[in-house]
Amino acid sequence: MIYISRLALDYFRSWRHIVLDFEPGITLLQGANGLGKTNIVEALEVLSTGSSHRTSNMLPLVRRGENKATVRANVREMDVRGGSDMVSGKDAGSETNGDVVTYEVSIATKGANRGRIxxxxxLYMRDIVGRVPLVSFTPDDQRLVSADPSxxxxxxDQAxxxxxxxxxxxLHDFMQIARQRVALLKQLGERDGDLDLRQASLSGLEVWTGQFIDKGVELTRYRQTIVDEISPDFSDLYGALSTDGRGQEQDGDDFEERRVSGVRSSGGADEGISTSHAEGAGLGREHQPEHSAELRYVPSFEEVLSSELPQPEISRHFQRLYxxxxxxxxxxxxxxxxxxxxSLEGYPAREYASNGETWTLALALKMSLYRAISRRRGEKPIVVLDDVFAQLDETRRGKILDxxxxxxxxxxxVAAVSDIPDMGRLRRHAVPCKVIKVADLQVFDTGDADSRGGVDAVDASNHDEGVA
Structure with a gap:
């Protein structure tokens, strides 16, 4: 397995400087809103994917008044042989720590974002991203179903x-070509009276359009591959997650009423989600509800789905749209x-899904990505649960904890350790669990939190592991 053993942030969001040491298992980042706990896990997301679900613009990641933010992480590979439990750390065989690799990304207010190993x-940042697999679950996940296509x-793109x-x-090459093509289109719109400049722009547009099509077809095929890989798991996971512990379907009657009456969901009170079997593995079709869910890629270059050589037909579209x-x-x-x-039973979920169904769809999507990463890479991705417990009732919080x-x-x-519904679940699983109080960066075991409220704390920034 791989895990992040140290994280160092410089001028990232609200943090001026911070160094935190981590271990395998569960780390609770506890503190009131506004103290920067979400900024810490956002930094992990940026290191992993080169982007943040909170913003499409990287500039807000740089602390106000600074010109660069830096995220550095030591990533350690642990090889546990003999069938031992890697999460609990129980010694059932020999344990070997691999080399520590330090990954660094820098976000600049001016110039290119960079990376270093x-x-x-x-290096370019895109040479770093994807090396540390991570899947995050956040309150914004509902927007994956209900918000705009972006x-x-x-x-x-993160997947x-x-x-x-x-x-x-x-993706980088396509976006760069797209910007060049837009610049030429704008020039052509401004040069009606200059025939020479217009002809030069037309010649340039023809070249850039060809590159736009070729790179766009490549990107479209990549995205189709992603959806093809996650969609079977997505359907199975939705079936498991939308049933309760007795195998009874949740929200099904509500959906049927809306479908028959033609009433679209207004996103009312949160009905919650059932994660009865939501371990991210072993969720099979036997849990599939009557109202099944499907995931479908809808490319702009739809010819890619039906033709091995779609470029000529796409080129004709551009001639028509000129x-x-x-x-x-x-x-x-x-x-x-x-x-x-x-879609739910063939109907667009964006229009018909209730709030609870939307949560279930989003959770199934993220868990299907988790499965795909585990399958492709042969190792479990790091998991981030950012303020998700506040969105669910106590029973469902416990299932997420499982x-x-x-x-x-x-x-x-979490805002408070008490937001975790049943810390005994972690003890039954023998999972190491540490709490970091974000306000003062003190670290303590959950047992200390239960009995002494965080006494015997250790300063997280004074451990002896170096960060390059």
Whole structure:
């Protein structure tokens, strides 16, 4: 397994400087809102995927008044042989710690974002992302179902960086080509009276359009591969998550009423989600409810799905759209307009799903990504649970905790340790669990939290492991 043993932040969001040491198992980041606990797990997400679910613009990640933010993490690989429990640390065989690798990403207010491995030469950030697999569960996950397509494209891009080597390069190249093409379209819209400049721009547009199509087809096929891989698990997981502990379906009658009456969901009171079997593994079709869920990729270049050589047909679309693109100064088709569609019994979930169903769909999506990463990489990704307990009732919080207890390393943000419904669950699983009080960076075992409220604390920034 791999785990993050140390994290150092400089000028990241609210943090000026912070160094934290971690171990396998569960780490609770505890503190009131506004103290920066979510910023810590956001830094892990940026290190893993090169992006944040909280913003599409990287500039807010840099502390106000500074010109650069840096995230550095020591990542350790632990090889436990003889069938021992890697999460609990029980010694059932020989244990070998692999080399520690230090990954670093820097977000700049001006210029390119950079990366570095083991204090080596400066690299592009896209050369770093995807090396530390991570799946985060957050209150914003509902937006993956209900919000604009840009949210779902961002999910696909994060998934791609962890599942497909070369995805980050492909995405970067496509976006760069798209910007060049937009610049030419705007020039053509401004040069009606200059024939020479217009002809030069037209010639340039033809070249960039060809590159736009080729790179767009490559990106579309990558995204289709991602959806093809996660969609079977997604359907199975939704079936398991939408049944209660007795195998009874939740929210099914409510959906049937809305479907028959044609009434679309307004996202009312949170009905919650059942995670009865939500360990992220062993969730089979026997739990499939009557109202099944499906996931479908909806590419702008739809010809990619039906043709091995779609470029000529896509090129004809651009010829037809040329006047509109020049008038608007925009690329009217391409992967930047892709979507991913959730459906319940064939009906669009974005329009018909209740609040509880939306939560279940989003959770199934993230767990299907977790499965895909585990399957492709042969190791469990790091899991982040960012303020998710506040969104669920006590029973369902406990089921999420059971899922967390089976992972190699989990980061959980909570306002108070009491937000965790049953700490005894962790003890039954024999999972190591530490609490970091974000207000003063004190660290203590959950047993200390239960009995003494955090006495015998240790300063998290004074451990002896170095960060390059």
């Amino acid at each position: 083991d204090n080596g030469p400066s 949210e779902r494209r961002a999910f696909l 791609g960086t962890m599942l497909i080597p070369g995805y980050a390069d492909c 006047p509109g693109e020049v008038a608007r100064g925009r690329n009217l088709i391409g992967p930047h307009r892709d979507d991913m569609e959730f 899922f967390a207890a089976q992972q190699d390393q989990v980061f959980v943000t």
